[in-house]
Amino acid sequence: MITDSYIEPEVLISRVEGKKIYIWGARHDGYAASLMLSRLGVSITGFIDSSPSIQNTSCFGYNVFSPEDFFANNSTDDCFILISSGFYADEISKICEENSYQKGANYLVYGELRKFNYQVDISGSCNLKCISCPRGNFDEHRPVGVMSAKVYQQVIDKILREDPYTGIITLYNWGEPLLNKQLPEIVKITRDNNLLSAISSNLSFSFDFEKVIAAKPTWFRVSNSGWGDNYEKTHTGGNWDLFYNNLFKLKAYKEKHHPDMIVEFFFHIYNHNRGDYTKIKDLCDELGFTLRHRHAALAPLDNIAKVYDGLSVSPAAKETQDVQFLKVQDVQVIAQSQVEKSRPCYYEDHLWINWDLQVAHCMEWYQPGLNLVEKDFLSVTAEELWEARVTSSHCAMCKSKGIHRTYNVYGDEKLIAEKGSVPV
Numbered sequence: 534m535i536t537d538s539y540i541e542p543e544v545l546i547s548r549v550e551g552k553k554i555y556i557w558g559a560r561h562d563g564y565a566a567s568l569m570l571s572r573l574g575v576s577i578t579g580f581i582d583s584s585p586s587i588q589n590t591s592c593f594g595y596n597v598f599s600p601e602d603f604f605a606n607n608s609t610d611d612c613f614i615l616i617s618s619g620f621y622a623d624e625i626s627k628i629c630e631e632n633s634y635q636k637g638a639n640y641l642v643y644g645e646l647r648k649f650n651y652q653v654d655i656s657g658s659c660n661l662k663c664i665s666c667p668r669g670n671f672d673e674h675r676p677v678g679v680m681s682a683k684v685y686q687q688v689i690d691k692i693l694r695e696d697p698y699t700g701i702i703t704l705y706n707w708g709e710p711l712l713n714k715q716l717p718e719i720v721k722i723t724r725d726n727n728l729l730s731a732i733s734s735n736l737s738f739s740f741d742f743e744k745v746i747a748a749k750p751t752w753f754r755v756s757n758s759g760w761g762d763n764y765e766k767t768h769t770g771g772n773w774d775l776f777y778n779n780l781f782k783l784k785a786y787k788e789k790h791h792p793d794m795i796v797e798f799f800f801h802i803y804n805h806n807r808g809d810y811t812k813i814k815d816l817c818d819e820l821g822f823t824l825r826h827r828h829a830a831l832a833p834l835d836n837i838a839k840v841y842d843g844l845s846v847s848p849a850a851k852e853t854q855d856v857q858f859l860k861v862q863d864v865q866v867i868a869q870s871q872v873e874k875s876r877p878c879y880y881e882d883h884l885w886i887n888w889d890l891q892v893a894h895c896m897e898w899y900q901p902g903l904n905l906v907e908k909d910f911l912s913v914t915a916e917e918l919w920e921a922r923v924t925s926s927h928c929a930m931c932k933s934k935g936i937h938r939t940y941n942v943y944g945d946e947k948l949i950a951e952k953g954s955v956p957v
Contacts, residue, residue, distance in 0.1 A: 539645065539646060539648075540641075540646070542573055542697050542698070545573070545575075545641075545646070546573055546574070546575060548613070548638075549575060549613045551611070552611055552612060552613040553578040553607070553611055553612050553613070554570070554575065554576070554577045554578055554612075554613050554614075554615065555577065555578055555579050555580065555581050555598070555603065555607075555612060555613070555614050555615070556577055556579075556580050556581070556614075556615050556616075556617050556643075557580070557581040557582070557600075557614055557615070557616045557617060557618060557625055558580070558581075558582060558616065558617035558618035559580035559581075559582040559584075559587055559592040559593070559595075559597045560582075561701060561729060561731055561751070561752045561795070562617040562618065562619060562643070562650075562700075562701065563580055563582075563592075563593075563617040563618075564592075564593045564700075564701075564729055564751065564752070564795075565617070565700030565701030565728075565729040566615055566617040566643045566700050567593065567595075567700075568700045568701075568727055568728060568729050569643075569647075569698055569699065569700035570615075571727065572700075572727045573697075577595065578595070579595045579596045579597065579598060580592055580593075580595055580596070580597045580598070581597070581598050581599070581600055581603050581614070582597050582598075582599070583599070583600060583621070583625075584946060585599075588602075593795075594793075600628060604632045609633055609634055609635075609638075609639045612639070613639060613640065613641075614629060614634060614639065614640035614641075615640070615641055615642075615643050616629070616640060616641070616642045616643060616644075617643045617644075619644055619650070619879045620879050620941050620944065622642050622644060622877075623876060623877060626640070626642065643698070643700075644882055646698040647696055647698035647699055647700070647882075648695065648696045648698075648882070648915045648919065649696060649699075649882055649883065649884040649915065649918070649919075650701065650703070650882055650883045650884065651692055651696075651699065651701075651702050651703065651883075651884050651886065652703045652705070652706045652883055652884065652885045652886065652896050653680065653685065653688060653702055653703065653704055653886045654680075654704075654705060654706040654707060654708050654885060654886065654887050654888055655679060655680040655685065655704050655705070655708070655710055655713045655716065655719060655888055656679050656680075656705070656708035656709055656710050656711075656712045656713045656888060657675060657676060657677050657678045657679065657708050657887065657888040657889070658677045658678075658679075658708055658709070658712060659707065659708055659709040659712070659735075660709055660712065660735070660737065660738055660770070661709070661735050661737060661768060661769060661770040661771050662769050662770050662849075663758075663767060663768055663769045663770075663771075664767060664769050664849040664850070664852050664853045665758075665767060665801070665829060665830065665831055665832055665853040666707070666832050666833075667707060667832060667833045667835070667836075667899040668707060669769050669770075669849050670836065670846070670847045670849035670850040670853065671833070671835075671847070671899055672847070673900065673901050674901060675887060675889075675891070675901045676889055678888050678889060679712065679713040679714075679715070679888055680713065680715075680719075680888040680889075681715060682715040682718040682719050682722060684890070685715075685719050685722060686722050687911060688886060688890075688910060688911070689702070689722060689723070689726055689728070691910070691911060693726060695914065695915040696915060699728065700728065700729055701728065701729040701730075701731060702723050702728050702729070702730055702731070703731045704716070704719065704720075704723075704730060704731060704732050704750075705731075705732060705733045705734075706885055706896055707899065708888070709734060709735060709738075710732050710733070710734065711732075711734050711738070711740075711742050711745060716732075716745050716748070717744045717745055717747065717748035718748070720732075720745065720748035720749065720750045721748050721749075723750075724748075724749055724750075724751070729751040729752060730750045730751050730752070731750070731751065731752045731754070732745075732750050732752070732753050732754065733753075733754040733755075733756060733799075734753070734754070734755060734756070735755075735756055735768060735771060735776070736755050736775075736776050736779040736780065736783065737768060737770075737771035737772055737775050737776045737779070738775065738779075739775060741782075742779075742782075742783075742786070743782075743786050743790075746783070746786035746787060746789075746790050746791055746794070747786070747790040747791070749790065749791045749794065750791075750794060751794065751795065752794070752795045752797065753783070753787075753794055753795070753796050753797070754796075754797045754798075754799050755780065755783070755796065755797070755798050755799065755822070756768070756799050756801070757776075757798060757799065757800050757801065757813065758800070758801040758803060758806055758829065759803065759805070759806030759809045760773075760806070760809040760812050760813065761773050763803075763805055763806040763809055764776065764806075766805065766856070767801070767803060767806075767829070767853070767856065769849075780816070780820060780822075781820070783796065783820075784796075784820045784821065784822075795823065796820075796821075796822040796823065797822065797823050797825050798813070798816075798817045798820075798822040798823065798824050798825065799825050799826070799827070800813055800824065800825065800826040800827075800955075801826075801827065801828075801829035801830075802826055802827065802828050802829055802858050802859070802949070802954050802955055803829045803856045803857060803858055804856055804857060804858040805856050807858065807954065807955060807956075810826070810955040810956055811956060826949065826954075826955055827943055827944045827949070828857075828858060828859035828864075828943045828944070828948070828949060828954060829853075829856075829857055829858065829859075829943075830939070830940055830943040831850060831853050831854060831857065831861055832897070832899075833897055833898055833899035834895070834897045834898045834899075834931070834936055834939065834940075835898055835899050835900055836850045837861060837936055837939050838931075838934070838936055840854075840861045840862070840865070841861075841865055841869075841934055841936060858952075858954055859943065859948075859952070859954070861939075864939055864942045864943060865935075865939075867938075867942045867948075868935040868936070868938040868939045868941075868942050869934070869935035870935075873935065873938045873941075873942070874932075874935040874938060876938060876941075878928070878931070878932060878937040878938075879937075879940075879941060880895055880896055880897055880937065881922060881928070881937075883895075883896045884896075884905075884918065886910045889909075890909035890910045890911060891904055891909060891910075892904055892905045892906055892908075892909070892910050892913070892918065893905065894925070894927060895927075895928075895931075897940065898927075898931075903927070905918060905921050905922065905925075906918060906921050
């Protein structure tokens with residue numbers, strides 16, 4: 534995000550010199566921020582996080598403190614906070630201000646330093662057709678293909694040249710990245726440039742993926758929507774036995790090649806699978822994977838817009854609505870409330886680079902012809918991309934209807950606790 538808060542790297546280095554640096558947000562964006570600082574020769578002291586599930590634990594080799602503990606035991610005299618959280622940066626900024634931390638002097642928002650958060654969809658296809666995903670509920674799709682490691686290297690060179698605060702490259706969006714046979718080399722390129730590589734996979738396939746783990750990706754997410762038949766109902770085309778066996782392969786490969794790799798088991802809460810949560814939790818404990826959960830969403834935002842406008846959706850999208858625990862209409866009430874609607878768009882600073890170098894308008898809108906610019910990524914500057922974003926009539930429409938906050942509501946852990954959506 535190109536904002537007035539941007540400062541040159543050498544200015545940031547001098548500003549934090551001699552201070553204890555804490556990153557607020559102990560998930561992959563936080564680790565990305567720590568890698569970025571490491572590239573600049575700056576070390577961090579620890580993490581702060583508002584989620585009780587990871588407070589008072591160790592994450593990425595650093596202690597994770599609750600906000601209460603941090604503010605009770607530290608002061609602005611010798612501490613500096615870098616806010617890495619994307620969904621809640623505005624709330625966290627307010628908390629910092631309330632505790633006498635001033636923006637610029639005592640804290641900064643990571644998303645306002647980097648120009649974009651880069652999503653490189655290295656695979657333009659998927660082996661599943663999940664009913665909650667456009668791969669399964671949309672008729673039109675972008676061209677099928679994969680990005681070569683050679684082209685990926687060109688993409689990385691351009692990103693780091695234009696955007697030195699980059700810390701993470703997300704190697705997926707609508708595609709299954711493990712379908713790209715050059716993924717091990719792509720992961721190595723990412724790691725060699727001191728960048729976090731993030732992969733998300735359905736793991737519901739029969740081919741072996743040991744070489745991918747041997748390449749040492751930083752963060753690996755596994756998506757799940759239930760146990761046994763419940764899994765296959767919404768991970769459409771998936772096979773539970775394949776998925777289950779691959780989980781243990783992933784554990785074995787991690788232990789053999791990359792014990793430090795973070796594995797996140799991402800459970801989507803539907804009405805029909807809530808009773809599976811305890812078994813899923815026990816499985817994650819056995820595997821040593823971190824369990825995360827969120828209310829299952831209807832993707833993409835194209836479908837959300839239709840529901841908001843009272844228009845019909847595809848049969849697969851309708852089937853998704855039928856099995857959701859948190860319905861789109863309930864989310865709509867919250868997302869369109871004045872408080873939520875006025876909040877910033879988390880996706881505004883995300884840039885989706887397709888395998889063929891097209892730059893999609895938004896990582897959460899799917900329609901194939903909706904691109905941010907006509908040029909390919911290698912032919913356009915970061916400034917031109919940001920100008921296209923801030924002048925976009927499509928973005929203005931999305932914000933005016935509160936659509937931009939929909940997935941924030943689905944992922945709200947406080948709402949999950951309030952509704953008792955899972956037995957935590």
